[in-house]
Each structure stands twice: as structure tokens, then as C-alpha cells.
Amino acid sequence: xxxxxxxxxxxxxxxxxxxxxxxxxxxxxxxxxxxxxxxxxxxxxxxxxxxxxxxxxxxxxxxxxxxxxxxxxxxxxxxxxxxxxxxxxxxxxxxxxxxxxxxxxxxxxxxxxxxxxxxxxxxxxxxxxxxxxxxxxxxxxxxxxxxxxxxxxxxxxxxxxxxxxxxxxxxxxxxxxxxxxxxxxxxxxxxxxxxxxxxxxxxxxxxxx
Ligand code: HEM
Numbered sequence: 001x002x003x004x005x006x007x008x009x010x011x012x013x014x015x016x017x018x019x020x021x022x023x024x025x026x027x028x029x030x031x032x033x034x035x036x037x038x039x040x041x042x043x044x045x046x047x048x049x050x051x052x053x054x055x056x057x058x059x060x061x062x063x064x065x066x067x068x069x070x071x072x073x074x075x076x077x078x079x080x081x082x083x084x085x086x087x088x089x090x091x092x093x094x095x096x097x098x099x100x101x102x103x104x105x106x107x108x109x110x111x112x113x114x115x116x117x118x119x120x121x122x123x124x125x126x127x128x129x130x131x132x133x134x135x136x137x138x139x140x141x142x143x144x145x146x147x148x149x150x151x152x153x154x155x156x157x158x159x160x161x162x163x164x165x166x167x168x169x170x171x172x173x174x175x176x177x178x179x180x181x182x183x184x185x186x187x188x189x190x191x192x193x194x195x196x197x198x199x200x201x202x203x204x205x206x207x208x209x
Pocket of ligand 1: 007011015018019022116121125128129173177180181184193194195197
């Protein structure tokens with residue numbers, strides 16, 4: 001068994017605060033939307049908790065951004081600029097998830113600290129971190145005080161547009177979580193990748209060829 005260091009402490013802290021906040025925001029968001037149906041808590045309580053965790057998520061996002069920009073490690077999120085390399089990398093990876101995995105093949109991508117993500121992860125994580133989460137945070141902030149931010153809401157095209165973006169992104173993130181958690185269980189044991197996100201170290205089985 002080989003141990004490689006993959007996840008620096010600031011990223012592990014960011015990741016688990018992010019994951020816990022997302023779960024709280026999803027539940028309180030559903031409660032806000034389906035008041036009597038869910039009945040988990042009072043409407044006002046759901047709104048207060050949702051707002052509080054929204055601000056935690058905003059603050060936490062800047063921890064992620066500061067770490068990756070200041071360390072210069074943001075490179076690991078950028079997919080290969082060579083289109084052919086990018087497409088063949090994605091096809092190889094998708095073939096592995098849909099077929100190779102079940103035939104006992106090895107994952108075609110071998111993570112290291114400088115090359116942590118396969119091209120599919122790069123594409124997904126880059127759009128999530130630099131487009132979708134910021135858009136969710138901005139639309140959430142505008143909905144938090146619609147009077148104070150009326151001018152900015154108009155720039156987006158009105159409250160209906162802002163609200164629709166926020167709800168569609170909720171649908172995206174909820175679906176993403178299922179896929180993300182499934183993929184997180186595909187290490188050499190079910191919990192290997194998840195444990196690595198706590199300890200920083202991924203354990204790799206060494207294959208004798
Ligand atoms: C209970 C829920 C979650 C679990 C069990 C989980 C698990 C994991 C694991 C095991 C990794 C390391 C493997 C990898 O790099 O792909 C990871 C990385 C990552 N996860 Fe999650 N995750 C959860 C929630 C989330 C949420 C809600 C988001 C964002 C909306 C998210 C975004 C990410 C990102 C961007 C990375 C790469 C971080 C980096 O190394 O820079 N995760 N997650």
C-alpha cells in the first residue's frame with residue numbers, strides 16, 4: 001500500500017464546511033419552498049438558517065479561492081488546452097466508469113498532488129467552482145434583501161429570473177451530490193476517497209504487473 005498526499009488542510013476544511021453547508025441549505029431551501037408539506041421547522045426559522053449558512057458558504061468560497069490563487073495551484077483545475085487530449089481523456093475516463101470498472105480494470109487516471117483530477121473532474125469542478133457556485137451565491141445574496149439590491153436584480157432581468165437561476169442551480173447541485181458521492185465511493189475501498197478528504201492522504205494499492 002502506497003500513501004500519497006493529495007488534499008492540503010485548507011482544502012479539507014473548505015470541503016467539509018462546503019458539504020455540510022450545502023446539505024443544510026438544501027433542506028432549509030426545500031422547507032422554504034414547501035412550507036406545510038415538509039413541516040420540519042417554522043418558515044422564519046428556515047429562512048434564518050438558510051441565510052446564515054448562505055453567508056458561511058460565501059465566506060468559505062473565498063477560503064477556497066484565496067488558497068488556490070495564492071498557491072498558484074489553480075492549474076490543477078484547468079483541463080488540457082489540447083482539445084484532442086481533453087476529449088480522449090474524457091472518453092477513456094467515461095469508458096472506465098461505464099465498463100472498465102466493472103471488468104476490474106485500473107482507473108486510467110493516477111492522481112498526484114499536481115495532477116489530482118481527471119479531465120472530467122477538471123471540467124466539472126472548474127465550472128462548479130468558478131461559475132455555478134458564484135452564481136448561486138450572487139443570486140442568493142440578491143434574494144436575501146430584494147429591496148436593497150433592487151437595482152442589481154433589474155440588471156439580471158428581474159426577480160423571476162434571479163429566483164429561477166437560484167432554483168435551477170439548486171436542482172443541479174442536488175443531482176451533482178448523488179453523482180459526486182457515488183464517484184467518491186469508487187476508491188480501492190468504499191470509504192478510501194472519503195477518508196482521504198479527512199486525512200489528506202490517499203492510500204493506493206500497488207499492482208504487481
Ligand atoms: C456529503 C457530501 C460530499 C462528499 C461525501 C464528498 C466527497 C468528496 C471526495 C471524497 C473528494 C475527493 C475526491 C475528488 O477530488 O474528487 C471530493 C472533492 C471535491 N468535492 Fe466533494 N463531497 C461532498 C460534497 C460536495 C459538495 C456539496 C460540493 C460542491 C458543491 C463538492 C465539491 C468538491 C470539489 C470541488 C472537490 C475537489 C476539491 C479539491 O481537491 O480542490 N463536494 N469530495
